[in-house]
Amino acid sequence: LTEPDDVVLGRLFVRVLGVPDGRDVTEISMDSHASWDSMAHINLILAIEQELRISFTPEEASLATSFGAILGMVAARR
Amino acid sequence: MTPEAPTPSPSPADSEGSRDWAAYFRNAADHMRESPTFAGANELYRVATEAPDYVAGFLSVRIGILRNVTVEPWIPDLFVGLLQRGIKAEFWTGEHDVFEPYGYADGLRLPGALDYLMVHLDASATIGDARYDPPSDLEHAIVSRVEHLIVALSESTYAKIILSNFGPDPVELYAPHVHQDPGSWPNRRRAINLALTERYSSDARVVILDLDRAISAFGAERAYDARMYLTARSPFAVGFLPRLGQALATIVAADRLPPKKCVVVDCDNTLWGGVLGEDGPGALAIGEAYPGSAYRQFQLFLKGLHARGVLLAVNSKNNEADVLEFFDRSPDMILRATDLAAYRINWKDKASNVRELAAELNIGLDAMILIDDSAVECELIRSLLPEVQVERFPSDPIDIEPFCASLRNLERLSVTDDDLKRAASMRANGAREQLRLAASDLSAFIESLEIRLTITKQDRDRAERISQLTQRTNQFNLTTRRYTVQEVQRWFERGTVYSMRMRDRFSDYGMIGVAITKPTSSQHVAIDSFMLSCRAFGRGVEGAFLGVVIEDARAGGATVVRACYLPTPKNQMVRDFFPEQGFAVTEDRDSIRRFEYALGAITLSPPSEGADPYDIERIGFDRA
Numbered sequence: 001l002t003e004p005d006d007v008v009l010g011r012l013f014v015r016v017l018g019v020p021d022g023r024d025v026t027e028i029s030m031d032s033h034a035s036w037d038s039m040a041h042i043n044l045i046l047a048i049e050q051e052l053r054i055s056f057t058p059e060e061a062s063l064a065t066s067f068g069a070i071l072g073m074v075a076a077r078r
Numbered sequence: 079m080t081p082e083a084p085t086p087s088p089s090p091a092d093s094e095g096s097r098d099w100a101a102y103f104r105n106a107a108d109h110m111r112e113s114p115t116f117a118g119a120n121e122l123y124r125v126a127t128e129a130p131d132y133v134a135g136f137l138s139v140r141i142g143i144l145r146n147v148t149v150e151p152w153i154p155d156l157f158v159g160l161l162q163r164g165i166k167a168e169f170w171t172g173e174h175d176v177f178e179p180y181g182y183a184d185g186l187r188l189p190g191a192l193d194y195l196m197v198h199l200d201a202s203a204t205i206g207d208a209r210y211d212p213p214s215d216l217e218h219a220i221v222s223r224v225e226h227l228i229v230a231l232s233e234s235t236y237a238k239i240i241l242s243n244f245g246p247d248p249v250e251l252y253a254p255h256v257h258q259d260p261g262s263w264p265n266r267r268r269a270i271n272l273a274l275t276e277r278y279s280s281d282a283r284v285v286i287l288d289l290d291r292a293i294s295a296f297g298a299e300r301a302y303d304a305r306m307y308l309t310a311r312s313p314f315a316v317g318f319l320p321r322l323g324q325a326l327a328t329i330v331a332a333d334r335l336p337p338k339k340c341v342v343v344d345c346d347n348t349l350w351g352g353v354l355g356e357d358g359p360g361a362l363a364i365g366e367a368y369p370g371s372a373y374r375q376f377q378l379f380l381k382g383l384h385a386r387g388v389l390l391a392v393n394s395k396n397n398e399a400d401v402l403e404f405f406d407r408s409p410d411m412i413l414r415a416t417d418l419a420a421y422r423i424n425w426k427d428k429a430s431n432v433r434e435l436a437a438e439l440n441i442g443l444d445a446m447i448l449i450d451d452s453a454v455e456c457e458l459i460r461s462l463l464p465e466v467q468v469e470r471f472p473s474d475p476i477d478i479e480p481f482c483a484s485l486r487n488l489e490r491l492s493v494t495d496d497d498l499k500r501a502a503s504m505r506a507n508g509a510r511e512q513l514r515l516a517a518s519d520l521s522a523f524i525e526s527l528e529i530r531l532t533i534t535k536q537d538r539d540r541a542e543r544i545s546q547l548t549q550r551t552n553q554f555n556l557t558t559r560r561y562t563v564q565e566v567q568r569w570f571e572r573g574t575v576y577s578m579r580m581r582d583r584f585s586d587y588g589m590i591g592v593a594i595t596k597p598t599s600s601q602h603v604a605i606d607s608f609m610l611s612c613r614a615f616g617r618g619v620e621g622a623f624l625g626v627v628i629e630d631a632r633a634g635g636a637t638v639v640r641a642c643y644l645p646t647p648k649n650q651m652v653r654d655f656f657p658e659q660g661f662a663v664t665e666d667r668d669s670i671r672r673f674e675y676a677l678g679a680i681t682l683s684p685p686s687e688g689a690d691p692y693d694i695e696r697i698g699f700d701r702a
Contacts (some may be wrong), residue, residue, distance in 0.1 A: 012117050014121075015117045015118070015120060015121035016117055016121065016124075039148075039150040039151075042148070042150070042310050042312060043150070043151050044152050045115045045117055045119060046306075046316045046317075047115075047117040049316075050115060050116045050117070050316050051115065051116075051117055056306075058305060058308070058309045061309065062309075071699045
């Protein structure tokens with residue numbers, strides 16, 4: 001039984017960025033969420049890679065600045 | 079399946095607005111041991127920033143990090159490593175690639191109240207391109223930069239400095255055929271590391287974090303993430319970070335937590351393979367051939383602990399005479415009966431034996447590690463004596479070496495001479511016991527010991543051992559105030575630190591007593607701390623020590639000496655120590671007892687004066 005990627009991603013946003021439970025994570029981007037700064041960005045990317053056993057290229061990592069963008073990159077690997 | 083959060087996040091809406099942080103941290107630390115994930119570490123660390131400074135059962139420390147790489151991704155795993163040892167850390171990081179300016183008064187300021195300052199000079203950023211063709215003076219340049227930096231930092235902080243050494247880095251993974259060349263970077267790196275170890279091995283203010291060992295043990299090829307280094311200047315792969323956390327936690331735990339003093343081992347299927355009583359001595363597995371070779375490794379491991387001052391004891395269901403004979407007759411045994419500080423070899427239950435061993439060795443149950451191959455015995459001790467650290471010995475001899483490597487709480491930052499003497503003096507206790515039986519009464523016994531005490535004032539060279547005594551002494555300790563080396567050094571400036579060494583006919587005990595006093599006015603002196611190591615109990619030397627402290631206070635012009643007793647679960651035995659020495663009780667509450675000793679009268683003798691059966695030598699008492 002595997003969970004859908006968006007559910008796993010949503011949970012990682014809560015755990016790493018501290019997005020409050022219940023908030024719609026699909027709306028979140030680096031510009032709109034204060035705790036998602038450049039340091040948190042590194043940690044978020046590393047956590048996603050470990051959890052989903054994938055690896056982003058440096059170019060992808062720099063473009064992965066919203067929930068939607070990240071979900072798209074994950075989907076492209078499935 | 080994705081592991082869930084360490085525990086449900088404590089919600090701000092908890093009833094009464096308070097959370098059980100201690101339970102939360104314990105659960106989270108256990109959970110992270112079973113499934114260490116980077117997301118879990120991040121969540122735990124983020125939630126923990128809301129925790130209060132003090133959480134019951136956890137030691138709070140503040141750690142600063144000076145660095146020339148991006149260390150922010152490490153911090154959650156550093157936090158988790160420490161939390162798993164019962165230490166709750168707060169972190170501060172210095173500006174990127176800024177070191178020396180934090181060491182000078184006109185430079186940048188370190189936060190106050192740091193307990194530790196990690197100095198992480200990453201090889202790639204510190205030495206950089208020179209690694210490809212190292213200049214001939216590389217070692218000198220690096221070591222001298224580190225030395226100057228540490229001198230400067232020591233001036234600007236009381237924190238203990240944790241200096242990372244240089245790990246094998248990606249450059250040496252792909253550099254071809256350089257190992258035959260002594261001038262190559264991998265060989266120079268080893269030389270630098272050795273020079274740093276030699277430079278700081280006896281400096282109590284600096285501890286080396288052995289990054290070289292941590293990375294080698296994990297595997298250098300897996301430890302690095304080239305992509306993260308090139309894009310974010312963060313060299314390590316996430317999988318390595320828990321190891322880094324453990325390496326840091328080992329240092330802080332060894333520095334701050336009471337160390338284990340005694341390892342209690344079972345015999346059958348632990349010190350050797352097989353059962354002595356059933357198989358007979360000839361059939362036991364111990365020696366050069368497998369599986370005896372695995373048990374031999376274990377005995378060598380224990381022998382190494384013994385050499386570093388850890389006491390060894392045996393707790394075994396066997397016939398005592400058979401076991402002792404095997405210890406001393408078998409040519410394959412590494413341990414001999416003389417290596418044991420005590421033993422209980424009988425058919426009684428093992429929990430009672432452990433209790434008796436603790437009493438005989440005069441140490442707390444929480445200073446003991448018990449190793450036994452039987453799940454039943456382990457469970458028995460765990461349930462009856464929860465203070466004892468119980469470790470189940472592996473049933474498969476192949477697992478013995480990893481078992482040794484995983485044993486926690488045996489690390490020491492430094493081996494002091496006193497550690498080594500302690501093992502010898504514990505053995506001499508047996509001979510002393512015989513003499514006690516022969517002497518007609520206690521005072522005759524004490525006299526026959528020919529005790530010599532050396533009391534030194536402000537022994538600045540021995541701050542480390544003085545700190546160690548304040549950290550380790552539980553029973554004969556009037557106030558149980560724990561001081562780091564830096565704090566002891568501050569006491570030399572604002573008070574008087576007395577330390578006492580003891581020798582007798584049988585052994586040199588090393589430093590066994592510490593007293594700290596401070597003037598509270600021109601005529602009043604207060605005793606801040608007064609303690610005696612358990613090895614020196616029962617000889618009345620505490621009275622002589624107090625006598626010298628009081629006499630010195632009087633020589634300094636004091637008319638009143640004040641003291642107090644702060645009760646703990648372990649120091650009941652000294653509740654009445656000061657009244658017994660002639661102090662008047664001025665306040666008597668459950669949480670504190672205060673005492674006073676008036677020195678006014680010219681003729682009044684300090685306690686125990688004139689009645690000493692001891693030869694007392696005073697060092698540093700001249701008031702010139």
